[in-house]
Amino acid sequence: MWKTLRQIQRIGIATEPPPSPDDALRVREELQAGIREVMGRALCIRHIDAGSCNGCELEIHALHNPIYNLEGLGIRFVASPRHADLLLVTGPVSAHMEVALRRVYDATPDPKLVVALGDCGCTGGVFGESYACRGRVSNIIPVDVAVPGCPPAPNSILTAILTAITASKRAP
Amino acid sequence: MPLRRWLNEATPLPGAPRARALTVDADAWREAARAVAAAGGRSITLWAAGGGRTLRAAFATGPGVLVLSLPLAAGAETYPGIEDLFPCANRLQRAVADLSGPRSTDTDTRPWLRHAAWPADYHPLVAQGGPAAADGTAVEVYPFVRVEGEGVHEIPVGPVHAGVIEPGHFRFSVVGEKILRLEERLGYAHKGIERRFQSMALLDGHRLAARVSGDSAVAYSWAYCQALEGMAGTEVPPRAVWLRALGLELERMANHLGDLGALGNDAGFAFGLAQFSRLKEQLLRATEHALGQRYLFDFVVPGGVGVDPAPEALRALGACAEDIQREVVRLREIYDEHAGVRDRFNGAGTVLPELAARLGLTGLAGRASGQAFDLRCDLPCEPYTELRPRMVVRGEGDVAARVAVRFDEFVESCRLLGEILAHLPDGPVRVSVETPAEGAFGIGLVEGWRGPVFVALEAGAAGAIGRCHPHDPSWQNWPVLEHAAIGNIVPDFPLINKSFNLAYSGHDL
Numbered sequence: 001m002w003k004t005l006r007q008i009q010r011i012g013i014a015t016e017p018p019p020s021p022d023d024a025l026r027v028r029e030e031l032q033a034g035i036r037e038v039m040g041r042a043l044c045i046r047h048i049d050a051g052s053c054n055g056c057e058l059e060i061h062a063l064h065n066p067i068y069n070l071e072g073l074g075i076r077f078v079a080s081p082r083h084a085d086l087l088l089v090t091g092p093v094s095a096h097m098e099v100a101l102r103r104v105y106d107a108t109p110d111p112k113l114v115v116a117l118g119d120c121g122c123t124g125g126v127f128g129e130s131y132a133c134r135g136r137v138s139n140i141i142p143v144d145v146a147v148p149g150c151p152p153a154p155n156s157i158l159t160a161i162l163t164a165i166t167a168s169k170r171a172p
Numbered sequence: 173m174p175l176r177r178w179l180n181e182a183t184p185l186p187g188a189p190r191a192r193a194l195t196v197d198a199d200a201w202r203e204a205a206r207a208v209a210a211a212g213g214r215s216i217t218l219w220a221a222g223g224g225r226t227l228r229a230a231f232a233t234g235p236g237v238l239v240l241s242l243p244l245a246a247g248a249e250t251y252p253g254i255e256d257l258f259p260c261a262n263r264l265q266r267a268v269a270d271l272s273g274p275r276s277t278d279t280d281t282r283p284w285l286r287h288a289a290w291p292a293d294y295h296p297l298v299a300q301g302g303p304a305a306a307d308g309t310a311v312e313v314y315p316f317v318r319v320e321g322e323g324v325h326e327i328p329v330g331p332v333h334a335g336v337i338e339p340g341h342f343r344f345s346v347v348g349e350k351i352l353r354l355e356e357r358l359g360y361a362h363k364g365i366e367r368r369f370q371s372m373a374l375l376d377g378h379r380l381a382a383r384v385s386g387d388s389a390v391a392y393s394w395a396y397c398q399a400l401e402g403m404a405g406t407e408v409p410p411r412a413v414w415l416r417a418l419g420l421e422l423e424r425m426a427n428h429l430g431d432l433g434a435l436g437n438d439a440g441f442a443f444g445l446a447q448f449s450r451l452k453e454q455l456l457r458a459t460e461h462a463l464g465q466r467y468l469f470d471f472v473v474p475g476g477v478g479v480d481p482a483p484e485a486l487r488a489l490g491a492c493a494e495d496i497q498r499e500v501v502r503l504r505e506i507y508d509e510h511a512g513v514r515d516r517f518n519g520a521g522t523v524l525p526e527l528a529a530r531l532g533l534t535g536l537a538g539r540a541s542g543q544a545f546d547l548r549c550d551l552p553c554e555p556y557t558e559l560r561p562r563m564v565v566r567g568e569g570d571v572a573a574r575v576a577v578r579f580d581e582f583v584e585s586c587r588l589l590g591e592i593l594a595h596l597p598d599g600p601v602r603v604s605v606e607t608p609a610e611g612a613f614g615i616g617l618v619e620g621w622r623g624p625v626f627v628a629l630e631a632g633a634a635g636a637i638g639r640c641h642p643h644d645p646s647w648q649n650w651p652v653l654e655h656a657a658i659g660n661i662v663p664d665f666p667l668i669n670k671s672f673n674l675a676y677s678g679h680d681l
């Protein structure tokens with residue numbers, strides 16, 4: 001216990017201060033304001049891997065580290081689509097995940113915001129379309145924002161989430 | 173006939189060190205496999221090539237790798253199954269039937285990689301076009317094995333899980349909290365990777381190889397390039413070879429850091445996740461600074477590596493790794509002394525060495541269950557021949573052992589990283605690669621962080637890929653996870669599952 005406390009004390013707060021006005025933190029400030037305006041106090045995200053290579057998942061995990069500190073921004077990943085405001089979809093959509101993806105979308109309450117992640121989510125990426133692969137996410141469900149990258153860096157994922165929230169504000 | 177004789181009859185195969193190939197008939201197929209099993213060899217993978225008319229199987233044995241080829245006689249639709257000798261062949265053989273057509277003589281004929289998205293008589297690796305009718309709404313009814321008895325009920329989980337994980341389905345049969353049986357249904361992430369390879373150029377396939385399982389990008393792209401360069405007769409410059417090892421060890425370190433944090437978290441110790449994920453982020457940033465990418469998807473390229481890092485960035489990377497290592501040693505003490513963590517780790521998801529040997533448990537999880545096999549030590553390619561890694565082996569086979577192997581391997585990878593940085597040769601980092609002639613065949617075999625990653629590559633006409641079969645060690649280890657779960661309680665499954673951390677995408681292809 002003593003060692004644990006000492007380690008916590010020694011490392012301190014790892015969450016980064018803004019390196020420059022237009023970098024990571026600016027994204028976060030906007031993001032927080034956006035969430036407050038649209039969602040009240042918190043944004044709930046449901047992640048669905050529709051057939052990714054698992055690279056995009058690694059960068060989603062990074063959002064939870066103390067440096068990006070996603071939860072500190074009021075953004076939470078939830079275990080059920082029924083609790084979600086936003087779906088974060090990775091991968092090209094494999095044929096075997098098509099039904100599951102549609103069901104998750106149907107189970108999500110309005111407004112269903114959808115962010116498609118990575119080159120695969122945007123275009124089908126290196127996997128394309130085939131007997132087993134339906135390609136981009138928007139081939140199966142409506143997508144609000146698509147963020148390229150293979151995999152996209154954590155800050156790009158944050159930017160995408162923000163953009164989705166802003167776009168939804170414009171909708172009637 | 174003993175293994176030595178089979179190996180003597182075989183001819184050298186380009187690519188991985190000490191690889192040999194032998195064409196056999198149906199009887200010799202089983203005899204040779206039996207000789208491998210008798211000599212304590214391990215099955216690497218089994219696949220179909222030549223338009224689905226040639227079965228191939230690769231084995232790792234003490235003296236080297238043996239690849240058997242069995243051309244099917246005209247009209248023959250089955251080949252002798254080897255599930256009794258190597259249990260992991262069960263799913264591999266079912267996948268061959270799904271994708272290429274030929275069936276084994278073994279009794280389990282359920283589909284494996286095919287669900288309901290295309291008809292059973294459509295074999296994607298053999299057919300010319302797409303399936304006649306692609307049905308996006310069809311749902312498969314898969315015959316799970318049912319457990320009968322008073323109070324037994326089933327819990328189906330997935331394919332969409334509660335956390336940020338890949339898709340797969342688990343069917344638990346439980347009494348109260350206790351798991352009587354676990355059956356996996358995988359294939360949800362199947363996106364036609366092997367067929368996709370067949371539409372790519374040989375000199376381009378490394379990009380797809382790196383994306384078979386993103387967490388093992390270096391291992392796959394290296395294995396692919398090892399096969400290709402062997403076929404083309406390319407001499408990869410020494411600096412590139414050493415930089416590949418640098419990338420491979422960085423990949424191992426990053427994954428181990430991620431897992432060590434997640435395992436602490438799954439044991440109810442969120443402190444661990446915060447600490448290790450911070451260290452992982454530091455490592456990824458130093459990696460990006462030196463090699464241009466956080467995850468090295470496009471680092472290993474045919475003929476070498478894609479970037480020549482600046483000396484200053486390499487020094488920073490070395491210093492970063494030393495810092496992280498100091499922290500990891502501190503955190504290990506905290507994990508070891510934390511009663512709650514110890515209690516959850518010890519004795520959970522145990523696979524004893526005897527069972528591990530019988531089922532062919534491999535890689536990191538294998539080494540935690542007494543299976544002393546690491547390609548970097550047993551069949552090393554350059555520069556591991558010079559680096560001489562120390563193998564980490566434990567015998568307890570529980571979550572605690574898989575955690576301990578990660579800790580020890582992390583420290584060993586830090587040592588290797590230091591060695592690599594200290595002795596990195598000068599010179600070019602890339603040479604051009606000739607396109608191999610049609611019909612050329614080679615294999616690549618690299619010890620990724622999870623275990624042995626294998627790629628078989630065959631050249632088609634005009635620089636195209638004829639056939640490429642990538643294989644993930646998860647194929648071997650998924651069935652063992654079903655055993656590891658038995659007798660544990662359902663709430664411990666996420667921890668046990670994480671301690672194996674197997675690939676879905678790498679398996680589903």
Ligand code: SF4
Nearest residue numbers: 053055118119120150
């Ligand atoms: S975008 Fe890249 S990292 Fe993400 S799933 Fe596709 S191949 Fe993997």
